[in-house]
Amino acid sequence: MYKVKVGKKILSANEEYAxxxxQFLTEHKKLCLNMISSPGSGKTAILARTITELKGKIRIGVIEGDIQTEIDAERIRAAGAAAVQINTDGACHLSALQVNSALKKLPVEELDLIFIENVGNLVCxxxxxxxxxxxxxxxxxxEGDDKPAKYxxxxxxxxALLINKVDLLEAVDFDIERAKADVMKLNRDIKIFPVSAKTGQGFGDWCNWLLELTGK
Amino acid sequence: MHELMVAQSLLTSITAEAEKQNAKPLAAGISCGIFNAINDDTLLFAFEAIAKGTICEGVKLNISHKPVQARCKNCQNIFEFDIASPRCKNCHSDDFELMPDPPLLLEEIEFDTE
Incomplete structure (x- = not known):
């Protein structure tokens, strides 16, 4: 019996596309934010309101990832932004290859900021x-204030972290300070924005952060 | 469920090395950072399933989880991040930045000498 050292990255194919x-985003001087959350946390609603609030200030394009359907891309287009839908057909996450081909379908030159709405999944x-x-x-x-500790x-x-649906705070047992403290233990530099995509609460700070980030 | 994709990638790499060595692989050592979303049991199950009938059938996967390193912003000490006690091991400051997660790595393969 003998051993051979390999030292090969198992996800190297994904990393090469990443x-x-x-490189593509740097060359085109475009910012790209990868949004990750559980299903139903309100990513699409947040994006739709962000697009509306920043109309005329930041040109936004969206890459939508879902297991099935074009529903989310249609919601984004209805809000007035360019959207490309990726259906992963069962896969739990978007891959860099899928994003690579989606980037080619977006009118990148006409955009300032590209959001990737990942498949709803807090893990993969x-x-x-x-x-x-x-x-x-x-x-x-x-979803509960224990999620940062558990995931x-x-x-x-x-x-950045958006704590969404704060209009429901009185109806649910969610200790916003506990959630913030647990996040800060892991990541002191994170920007935290309590928002409601339904009422628009907190969107001023979030949109200002995006304006700052894009230099607008 | 991406473990199947990881298993496929492992199978390809181990098979390629086995052909190069012209030997039967017996075991493979894999490492990943604690924040990698890889479930050991799922990966073992997926690998066993796809390795059936190939040269990799019966290959034992040994998976080790590596801690993530952090750099203290107060004293610049680099320490192993412990999620139960997220503080600098030197000055006990809680102001630190996490280094990149150790990647998912195929470290080594054990081959039969026969």
């Missing part, structure tokens, strides 16, 4: 780099 995407997408500029996590208050990976890596 590097290509990152955080392992698969897409070449994005930064990750943005979304947590909605009905630390995405909260440790995100540049």
């Amino acid at each position: 590097a290509l995407n990152s 997408p955080s392992t698969f780099e897409l070449g994005e500029t930064a990750k943005v996590a979304v947590l909605s208050v009905p 630390p990976a995405i909260f440790a890596r995100a540049k």
Whole structure:
């Protein structure tokens, strides 16, 4: 019996495409945010309101990832932004290759900011780099304030966290300070925005952050 | 469920090395960071299923999880991040930045000498 050292990255195929995407975005001077959350946290609603609030200020394009259907891309187009839908047909996350071909379908030259709405899943997408500029996590208050402690990976890596559906805070047991404290233990530099995509609460700070990020 | 994709990638790499060595692989060592969303049991099950009938049938996967390193912003110490006690091991500051997660790596393969 003998051993052979290999030292090969198992996800190297994904990483190669992620590097290509990152290079493409850098060359075109475009910002790209990879949004990750559980299903139903309100990613699409947040994007639709963000597009409306920033109309005339930031030109936004969206890559939508879902297991099936074109529903989310249609909601984004209805809000007035360009959208490309990716159907993963069962896969739990978007891959860098899928994002690579979606980027080619977006009118990138006419955009300032590209959002990737990942497949609703708080676990798997955080392992698969897409070449994005930064990750943005979304947590909605009905999911519970214990999620950052239970699913630390995405909260440790995100540049920003939107705590959505704060209009429901009185109806659910969600301690916003506990959630914030648990996130800050993992990631002191994260920007936290309590928002409601339904009422628009908190969108001023979130949109200002995006304006700052895009230099607008 | 991406474990199947990981298993497929492992199978390809181990098979390629087995052809190069012209030997039967017996075991493979894999490592990943603690934040990698890889479930050991699911990966073992997926690999066993797709390896059936190939040169990799019966290959034992040994998976080790590596801690993530963090850099203290107060004293610049680099330490192993412990999720139960997220503080610098030197100055106990809680102001640190996490280093990149150790990647999912096929470290080594054990071959039969026969």
